[in-house]
Amino acid sequence: MADLIRLLPDHVANQIAAGEVVQRPASVVKELLENSVDAGATRIILVIKDAGRTLVQVTDDGRGMSAMDARACFERHATSKIREADDLTTLRTKGFRGEALASIAAIAQVELWTREQDQEIGTRILIEGSRVRTQEAMACAAGTTLAVRNLFYNVPARRQFLKSDGVEMKHVLDEFHRVALAHPEIAFQLVQNEHEEYNMPAGNERQRIVHLFGRKYDERLVPVEEHTDFVNVTGFVGKPEFAKRSRGEQYFFVNHRFVRSNYLEHAVRKAYDELVSRENYPSWFLFIDIDPAQIDINIHPTKTEIKFRDDRAVYAMVHAAVRRALGRFNIVPSLDFEPEPAILAAFASHQSESTPARTTVPAWRPQDLGAFNAPPRPSVEGWQQLFDLGSAPSAPDPAPTEAPQRVMPWREHEGTPGERPVFQLHGTYIIAQLRSGFMVVDQQRAHERILYERNRKMMEQGAGLSQAELFPRHVELSAADLALVQDVLPELRSMGFDLEPFGGRTVQVNGMPAEAAEEDPTRLLEDLLEQLKHERGTLRNERHHILARSMAHSMSIRPGRVLATAEMHDLIDRLFACEMPYHTPSGKPTLITYGLDELNERFER
Numbered sequence: 001m002a003d004l005i006r007l008l009p010d011h012v013a014n015q016i017a018a019g020e021v022v023q024r025p026a027s028v029v030k031e032l033l034e035n036s037v038d039a040g041a042t043r044i045i046l047v048i049k050d051a052g053r054t055l056v057q058v059t060d061d062g063r064g065m066s067a068m069d070a071r072a073c074f075e076r077h078a079t080s081k082i083r084e085a086d087d088l089t090t091l092r093t094k095g096f097r098g099e100a101l102a103s104i105a106a107i108a109q110v111e112l113w114t115r116e117q118d119q120e121i122g123t124r125i126l127i128e129g130s131r132v133r134t135q136e137a138m139a140c141a142a143g144t145t146l147a148v149r150n151l152f153y154n155v156p157a158r159r160q161f162l163k164s165d166g167v168e169m170k171h172v173l174d175e176f177h178r179v180a181l182a183h184p185e186i187a188f189q190l191v192q193n194e195h196e197e198y199n200m201p202a203g204n205e206r207q208r209i210v211h212l213f214g215r216k217y218d219e220r221l222v223p224v225e226e227h228t229d230f231v232n233v234t235g236f237v238g239k240p241e242f243a244k245r246s247r248g249e250q251y252f253f254v255n256h257r258f259v260r261s262n263y264l265e266h267a268v269r270k271a272y273d274e275l276v277s278r279e280n281y282p283s284w285f286l287f288i289d290i291d292p293a294q295i296d297i298n299i300h301p302t303k304t305e306i307k308f309r310d311d312r313a314v315y316a317m318v319h320a321a322v323r324r325a326l327g328r329f330n331i332v333p334s335l336d337f338e339p340e341p342a343i344l345a346a347f348a349s350h351q352s353e354s355t356p357a358r359t360t361v362p363a364w365r366p367q368d369l370g371a372f373n374a375p376p377r378p379s380v381e382g383w384q385q386l387f388d389l390g391s392a393p394s395a396p397d398p399a400p401t402e403a404p405q406r407v408m409p410w411r412e413h414e415g416t417p418g419e420r421p422v423f424q425l426h427g428t429y430i431i432a433q434l435r436s437g438f439m440v441v442d443q444q445r446a447h448e449r450i451l452y453e454r455n456r457k458m459m460e461q462g463a464g465l466s467q468a469e470l471f472p473r474h475v476e477l478s479a480a481d482l483a484l485v486q487d488v489l490p491e492l493r494s495m496g497f498d499l500e501p502f503g504g505r506t507v508q509v510n511g512m513p514a515e516a517a518e519e520d521p522t523r524l525l526e527d528l529l530e531q532l533k534h535e536r537g538t539l540r541n542e543r544h545h546i547l548a549r550s551m552a553h554s555m556s557i558r559p560g561r562v563l564a565t566a567e568m569h570d571l572i573d574r575l576f577a578c579e580m581p582y583h584t585p586s587g588k589p590t591l592i593t594y595g596l597d598e599l600n601e602r603f604e605r
């Protein structure tokens with residue numbers, strides 16, 4: 001029998017390979033722009049006609065190519081970027097496969113002009129369907145221009161798969177945005193059908209975002225900046241109130257390469273947890289810088305997915321960075337704590353190891369995550385018990401009916417409370433002086449926020465302190481409620497509910513969360529179940545959020561509760577020791593500030 005196996009001719013092999021690399025005009029845009037970036041360009045011009053069907057042209061002022069390289073760049077696996085497999089671990093360029101130009105030249109008519117910076121004369125090459133038509137020496141500008149005409153001219157089947165111009169142009173713009181965002185240090189211009197769409201000078205990240213998406217973005221962004229030896233996370237996230245119903249602008253760049261990652265997306269969404277509802281999408285532009293050896297780059301040529309060697313550490317870092325940025329900047333503008341020493345001191349006294357002072361930008365450390373930040377405080381019953389697990393009595397208190405003393409000795413050594421005037425209004429609001437004016441704190445909401453963060457930490461650590469009931473109590477539930485309780489039993493236990501099924505539809509309550517010991521277990525449980533039923537998240541994280549929030553709400557102090565001065569100070573201090581003091585877990589404001597200038601204006605001073 002005759003031998004049947006043959007090696008495919010190069011142009012056929014290239015055409016097949018092109019099927020992977022080039023799906024649509026936008027793929028060409030991506031490859032050419034990235035080559036220009038890799039060539040060290042400071043200015044890149046993209047010209048598009050008919051959504052890229054008839055022309056995609058990229059001009060750069062990069063290093064250019066020699067006559068030999070100009071010919072070689074269209075060979076398959078021809079690359080100047082790596083020489084051996086090991087080079088992949090130090091890769092900082094976009095390209096490295098040497099496939100793009102070979103693929104593009106197999107399915108389009110390509111014209112190349114290129115000149116090295118130190119040469120007088122450049123090279124022009126015309127190539128179509130992998131066949132070189134012309135190669136000549138030519139006078140041209142230093143740098144490179146690649147014009148790709150009539151994409152898929154020799155592959156009608158592929159041409160038919162292209163979508164409308166509108167759709168194709170959207171893909172082109174997406175690629176352009178990604179590269180332009182990743183490299184604000186490069187000037188970019190985009191000309192579409194003879195019309196200049198963008199002309200952006202080199203600048204910083206913020207300026208680039210504004211150039212691409214409009215002036216309004218300037219005020220919507222909160223800077224993110226965290227540095228460690230392992231990874232740096234910088235960039236911007238959108239303020240929660242500007243989250244959109246549709247997916248907004250969401251970009252991750254790893255070493256200046258756009259990547260898609262559900263995993264990282266989850267880390268960011270989680271940081272917005274109680275600030276943005278699940279149906280809304282905040283924007284983000286996050287730049288992750290990491291040693292290339294820490295990523296697995298060797299993935300499909302057109303895929304934007306990425307693999308980190310230690311993806312959990314990156315996740316934690318991204319989450320912490322965004323969380324902290326939101327906490328730091330989600331501020332009512334006139335709030336001016338910085339120069340007020342008394343309040344600063346109060347801050348400091350609540351900053352445990354794990355929550356560095358809010359007024360500086362501290363370096364992130366792995367132990368920051370999920371650390372339990374309630375510092376041990378002198379044990380005072382009543383008020384104290386509203387917050388601290390650490391001070392909960394370890395043995396059951398036989399006389400819980402006695403009204404606990406509500407006043408606590410307040411850090412006298414830090415100066416008299418008189419230095420920080422506070423005042424309670426209608427048993428509901430606390431008014432406190434700020435250097436630049438005053439703030440009104442909603443006492444219940446503040447308390448809710450404090451309890452919420454505490455609950456979350458306990459759940460993460462599974463370390464809720466329970467105060468044993470002297471006599472176990474029995475609570476009878478509906479069948480549905482019972483099923484629900486069983487479902488969330490681990491979470492309930494981690495918050496300090498010591499429950500066990502007692503047969504039938506009854507659960508036995510052996511212990512209650514220490515700080516809720518005064519509450520009626522039946523009411524508290526029913527409250528919780530009610531809220532859980534309303535919005536039942538399936539993810540563990542959502543469940544934690546809902547439970548922690550409901551618990552916080554059920555246990556928070558009510559309007560009408562009269563507070564002593566020391567209690568008010570304490571509440572405010574604890575509020576500002578929170579990661580996110582300005583909103584309740586359901587996103588309502590905890591405080592409002594008024595500036596002196598506002599008062600002065602109204603008094604016409």
Ligand code: ADP
Binds near residue numbers: 031036039065079143
């Ligand atoms: P890769 O980028 O993976 O190396 P390409 O097929 O995209 O593969 O490009 C092949 C080679 O052509 C590159 O390695 C580079 O040396 C050269 N090249 C491509 N575009 C440019 C450009 N705009 N300026 C200078 N050299 C370029």
Ligand code: MG
Binds near residue numbers: 031095100
């Ligand atoms: Mg390339």
